[in-house]
Amino acid sequence: MTIDTFDGTSVKPAHWDLDQVVRQLRVSREATHNIRHQRRIRELPSREALTTIVNGLSAVLFPTHYGRPNLTDESIDYFVGDTLNTTLNRLTEQVRRGLQFADSEEGMDEAMLTQRAHDITRSFAASLPEIRALLVSDVQAAYSGDPAATSIAEIMLCYPGTIAILYYRLAHRLHQLGSPFIARMICDISHSLTGIDIHPAAQIGGSFFIDHGTGVVIGETAIIGERVRLYQQVTLGAKRFPADASGALIKGTPRHPIVEDDVVIYAGATILGRITIGAGSTIGGNVWLTQSVPPCSNVTQAQIHNDCK
Structure with missing residues (x-):
């Protein structure tokens, strides 16, 4: 039996002139081709974290569809409260990271950015019942507008247009509240999932239906x-x-x-x-x-x- 002593690719180690390449990349990164915001290293928002956050918000808005199917009348409010608390804490951190790239927030120290992120998240949480009402109108529009729809559950779980609108409604509210970077990322995640590209700043009324959608x-x-x-x-x-x-x-x-x-x-x-x-x-x-x-x-x-x- 042959034991692989290399890196798992069966390719022998080689010399790549790493010192020279790394040095030239530093010059490009720090001087000739610097594209950093305000030329500083900043902590970027996380797509993975935002995906988890949107999943949590979806579960809060529609617990039995996007949360847990075995919830009862006794347990559902506890599930919503616990999920919402955890999700809002995660959202605050991502909003804080996004604010570092907003020109309107330039000059704020960490404490001010954190307080601003808390304020945005608190206002966002307060608007969730309004967002849910809009989303319910969208789902009802899909059910009444598509003769192929057999149930509300089918629309919420199988229709890419419904998923894209859900992401948009959440992102639009964050955009309105002053978190455009995070809003844009949420819509981009939705674009990757559904093939539907909605800018979070667009203004869209209720009972909106995207059929097929791609x-x-x-x-x-x-x-x-x-x-x-x-x-x-x-x-x-x-x-x-x-x-x-x-x-x-x-x-x-x-x-x-x-x-x-x-x-x-x-x-x-x-x-x-x-x-x-x-x-x-x-x-x-x-x-x-x-x-x-x-x-x-x-x-x-x-x-x-x-x-x-």
């Missing part, structure tokens, strides 16, 4: 009203990116669509720019749209009809 993109300044339904591969994007005199992109300007109440957008539609899709409109599949349409419009690849007459 490839949906909703940009930062998009505004979506109540009872809106999207299908797969829909893009609510920007048409152009304004720049300042030096050529640098101007950030934060409204550049994504406004979708009013009761709009349906079918698969593959691309809607670009700060345009308005009027209430009650239907946008057909694979439409490329860069101009506003009035309420009750029916837009196909070739024509715009008005159904309110």
